[in-house]
Structure formats: C-alpha cells, structure tokens
Amino acid sequence: MKARDLSVLISVILIIAMLVIPLPTWLLSFLILCNISLALIVLLTTMNMKEPLEFSIFPSLLLLMTLFRLGLNVSTTRAILSTGDAGEVVKTFGSFVIGGNVLVGMVVFLILIIIQFIVITKGSERVSEVAARFTLDAMPGKQMSIDADLNAGLISDKEARERREKISSEADFYGSMDGASKFVKGDAIAGIIIVIVNLTVGMIIGVTQLDLSFGESATHFALLTVGDGIVTQVPALLISTATGIIVTRAASNGNLGEDITSQLSAYPKMMYITGGTILLLGLLTPISSMYTIPIALLLIVGGYLVNRKPVQDQEELEEIEEELHTDEMKSPESVVNLLSVDPIEFEFGYGLIPLADTNQGGDLLDRVVMIRRQLAIEMGLVIPVVRIRDNIQLNPNEYRLKIKGSEMARGELLLDHYLAMSPGTDDDIIEGIDTIEPSFGLPAKWISEDMKEQAEMLGYTVVDPPSVVSTHITEVIKSNAHMLIGRQETKQLVDHLNESSPILVEEVTPNPLSVGEVQKVLSKLLKEKISIRNLPIIFETLADYGKMTNDTDLLTEYVRQNLARQITHQYLNDENSLKVITISGKVEKMVADSVQQTEHGNFLSMDPNDTQEILTSLASRLEDLTLMDQVPIVICSPAVRMYIRQLTERYFPNVPIISYNELEAEVEIQSVGVVNVS
Secondary structure, three states, rough: OHHHHHHHHHHHHHHHOOOOOOOOHHHHHHHHHHHHEEEEEEHHHHHOOOHHHHOOOOHHHHHHHHHHHHHHHHHHHHHHHHHHHHHHHHHHHHHHHHHOOOOOOOOHHHHHHHHHHHHHHHHHHHHHHHHHHHHHHHHHHHHHHHEEEEEOOOOOOHHHHHHHHHHHHHHHHHHHHHHHHHHHHHHHHHHHHHHHHHHHHHHHHHOOOOOOHHHHHHHHHHHHHHHHHHHHHHHHHHHEEEEEHHHHHOOOOOOOOHHHHHHOOOOOOHHHHHHHHHHHHHHHHHOOHHHHHHHHHHHHHHHHHHHHHHHHHHHHHHHHHHHHHHHHHHHHHHHHHHHHHOEEEEEHHHHHHHHHHHHHOHHHHHHHHHHHHHHHHHHHOOOOOOEEEEEEOOOOOOOEEEOOOOEEEEEOOOOOOEEEEEEOOOOOOOOOEEEEEOOOOOOOEEHHHHHHHHHHHOOOEEEOOHHHHHHHHHHHHHHHHHHOOOOHHHHHHHHHHHHHHHHHHHHHOOOOOHHHHHHHHHHOOOOOOOOOOOOOOOOOOHHHHOOEEEEEEEHHHHHHHHOHHHHHHHHHHOOOOEEEEEOOOHHHHHHHHHHEEEEEEEEEEEEHHHHHHHHHHHHHHHHHHOOOOOOOOOOOOOOOHHHHHHHHOOOOOOOOEHHHOOOOOOOEEEEEEEOOOO
8 A cells, every 4th residue: 555545544533533532732733734735735736626526535635624624622611621732732822812802802703604605605505516517417418419419520539538527526526515515514614612611511511510610710711612613714715716717617628717807807997997986986075085085096007017918929939920920931841731532622702701610600510520420320430520711712602622632513603692493493583593403513693682482483493502511511522432431531530349249340440351351342332322331230240251351342242231231221201112123134144144253352344335335225214214204223133233234433432332231121123224235
C-alpha cells in the first residue's frame, strides 16, 4: 500500500479515536488549525476548477471532513465540561469575538450559525436536489445526441465512449452531492445543539463543581463555548460555501475567478453608469462625498481601462496570427500540407453564399449533416466531412461537387426561384426558365414564387433550391460511395464490428483475408448500391468462404446471395412482385464461353460484334420499360451475373443486375422482356 493511501486510512482511524479518547489541549489546538486549513484548501480548490467533475471526490471528502469536525466538537466539549479549558486556540477565538461583552459574542456567533444554516446550507441543498434530478432526466437525451453525432460521423467511437462515461459520472456526482448536502445541514444543526449543551451544562458544572459564582461561570463558559463554536463553524462555513460553489458551477473554459472578472467586465459601459449613479448619490443625498467620489472614480477609470483592453488584445492577437502564418509559410512542411486532398468538396459561386451563411437563413451545413446521417443509415458507410467553400472561378449561381479531387457533378441554382418538375404533360400556363433537374436528369423549369401554388395545383413537383442541391449531393455521393471507402475507412468499420462480434472479426481478418481484400468486397457492393450496413452477415459469409478463395469478385457474389432478403426488399414493389428483364439462355452461354481464366482472376473477353448486339437488345428492352414507367431490373443466372455486370456497367451503370439466388423464393417474378441475339 502506498504511503499516501496509508495516511488517509490512519487519518480516518484517528478521527474515530477522537470520539472516545480524551486529547490534550495542545493537540486539540493543533487539530483545530488543521481543520481550518483543510477547509480553506477545499474552498480554494472549488474556486479554481473549471467543471464539477474535476473535484469528483468532493462528496466523500465532505463526509470525512464533517466527521473530523464533529470529532473535534466532541473532544472540545469533553475538555470544556471536564476541565474548563479547551486549549489556547479556542480561548483566543472566544476572547477575540466576545471582546469583553458576552452578549455581543453570542449574537455574532448566532449570526454565523444563521448564515450557514439558513442561507448557504439550505440553498446548496436545494440546488443539489434540482441538479441531481435535472441531470438524471437529461441522460436519455444526451445519450441520443451522442448516438446521433456518432451515426453522422461527427465523433469517433472513442469520443462517444468518453462522452457517455462523462454523462454517467455527472449523474453519479450530482446524485452523491444531493446526499452529501444533508451532511452539511446535519452538521449545522449539531453545532447549534453542542453550543447549547456547552453553555448550559458548563454553567451548571462551573457553579456546582468548580465553585464559581453564577456570573463568573457564565462569563467563563460563554467564552469557551463561543470560541469552540467559532473554531468549528468557520471551517463549516467554508465547506458550506465550497458546496454551494461546486453545485452551482457550470462547465466553462476558466476558473471561478477568471469567469467572474471577465463576465462582470464584459460591458464596460455599465461601469460608467454605475459610477455616475454613485457620484449622484453623494451629490444629491446627505452621504458624504468622501465615500462616493473615490468609488465613482474607481468604477469610471476601471470601465475605461477594460474598454481599452479588448482593442489591445485584438491587435496583439492579429500580430501573433500574422507572425505564425509567416513562420508557417517559411517552414518546409508548408508545401507538404498543400498535397492533401479533401474526400468530398462542395464549391459554389458567390451568388449562392446565402445557402451556407446561417446569418442569411442558409441551412446547407445542417442539411449536409443530415445527408451524412441518412447515408450512414441507408448505405452503412460513414461519409467523410464535406468541405464547403465558395469559389470565385465559378459562375455566380453555379456549384460543383468533387470527390477525391475530381469533379463529379455540376449544376446551377436560382435562389429566388423554385424548381418545378412536370407530371408528364407540360402546361403552357406555367412559365419559367427551362432546365434539367440535376439529380435524375428530368426536364424541369425554374419558376417564380408567384407561380409556385399554381404549379402544385397542376401536379408539378415543386422544390426549393436548398432541397435541389441537397438531393443532388445525396445522389452523387450514393453513386460514388465505392470511391469513399478505403482501407482506413474499412478498418474503422471492422473495429466497430469488433466491439460487438470479436470472434467473427477474428475469423476473417487478418487471416484468411486482409483489410484490403475486405475493402474490395465492400467497395464492389457499394458500387452496385448494395448497403453494407449489415456487416455481421457480410463477415459471416467471408468467414465461410474466405478459406476457400480470396477472389474478391467471387466472394462478393457469395455475399450478395447471403444478402438476398435485403436485395429483394430493395427492389420489391408494393405488389410483392418484380418486373424484370431476363437474359436468354443463349446470351448467358455466349457470356460463359467468353470468360477467360488467368492466374490473376477471371475476366470477360467477348467478340465486339456480339457485345454490340447484346447491348442493343438490352437498350431496346430498357426503353420499353421506361415507356411503361417501370424501374428497369435485369435478372440472370448466378454463374454469369458478375460478367453481365462487367459487360453493361459502362453503358448502363444505374441498371441493377441481380441473380435468381439473390431473390427470396416467395417473390413473384414477371418477365417483361428478354435480352436475346439472333
């Protein structure tokens, strides 16, 4: 056991011994001064902390110090009643407070008791109760906020755990403070009772046993009682004040002294007004000007000095920032920083600044947070932070979205208009600027606000500019999600899964599959817009088949088949059926015969004429489906699915290719077209 721990244990044992063992007066005096010193240390510590959890031991410490103080009370009471002497410290405090007048001394002592018991202790007790109740009530909301930030990618798993632990610690702390405040209240009551006992019984003992007259006995024991009360109530008052400070303290960046001085001096003009008021008080009332003028001058001069300080601080801050920027530009590492590329960048012209400026009502930043949250739920991928900046090289109403430094989309917005998409037949009544809806390429018009209500009545879909751009960002990121998942992002997903399923992760990585191979499987799924949120099923499949092969194309097919329920519901319509385009057996045989097997994997090598014929037939079937307002889905056998995908992804990237094994058995499949060749 460490010496520090041993000293605390010995101190507790000595406190208990004080309750039953008489102590010499010199030791009592020494312990009384130690008690005052400890109380002062506790008070100053609470004033210098930034948040209550920095002094989390306070409830337990409060109990020990209360026990110590009560032990001293018992010891001094024993000494007063048995020998009529409680040591030099008690006698000195009593003589100093009484000042030759017993009645005045008793009144001063009673005032101290009232201040502690009614003002500070009662207030601290009430604040502790309210703080404990509010902290417990707020726990579910805080937990939900942490989960939301974690899902949106604003914080890491480690930060989420730290915040949850802090919330739990706060609840425990304020619950403990609610109980500990009762110690302070009980201590104040005990102090009053002990004083009454010391004074009453002491006077009786003085008259009956010490042969003192009634007046001498009253004076002597009043001095000792007041002295004993003062030396115990002063530290009790300090501890009560510390309790009040700690339960009323809100978390901030500074200690109590910094907060008081900075916040009281935040409005220098108020110091001018207060100084003027005090000056008028001296001039217009009988109060002597020798009191009011110095105070008024002090307030006015203080307000002037405080008013000058922010200007000086701002100038010094600008100089420091300029020096740091200059030093940074001179350093060799400054060029290296230019090499970093943001995963996602959204740039816009100066005409679209109100979109992102919260002071002008722009909510683009909030929308981006919701987009990241939505994609995390839909795709199972934590999207990196989107870098939003203006670009004077773009047209005023133009914007563009870049992923990994490459431009992926571009569009234009008219902030004072609405985008109206036709229900199928245009109406000449609706006038506007013809355009193309950026997310899905549909014909649309920019209409004025006056035309909005009329367009909605005619069946047009009317969307405001922020919704247009947020939808465009969502669709572009969703289409290119496979570019955003690298090895680092995969490692984060694996670590997250490891918290709940460590054995499953252990069976997959690092053997038989590396993080890079897992990343390729996840990337291939995302490329075909298959959500990877259900990581346990994906890893179960990789654990089953990873020992047989490390071909990521083949592993992806196995994973897709195990995700059959998810894929089925992704494309299923309200009628519990799927209308699909099937690949004929002839085409499937042509594709299977064209597969070349090499040591680096299998790939499709088909005659260009055959390829063109298959693509032409598929394009014709897709056009027929579009005219029928049906979502195009192509279905084929599992053996050739990935090769059909390789064949069509360049020309029809958004057309899903699924196999029969990726559909649930109870789903009705209706073939509305067949891809065939002559």
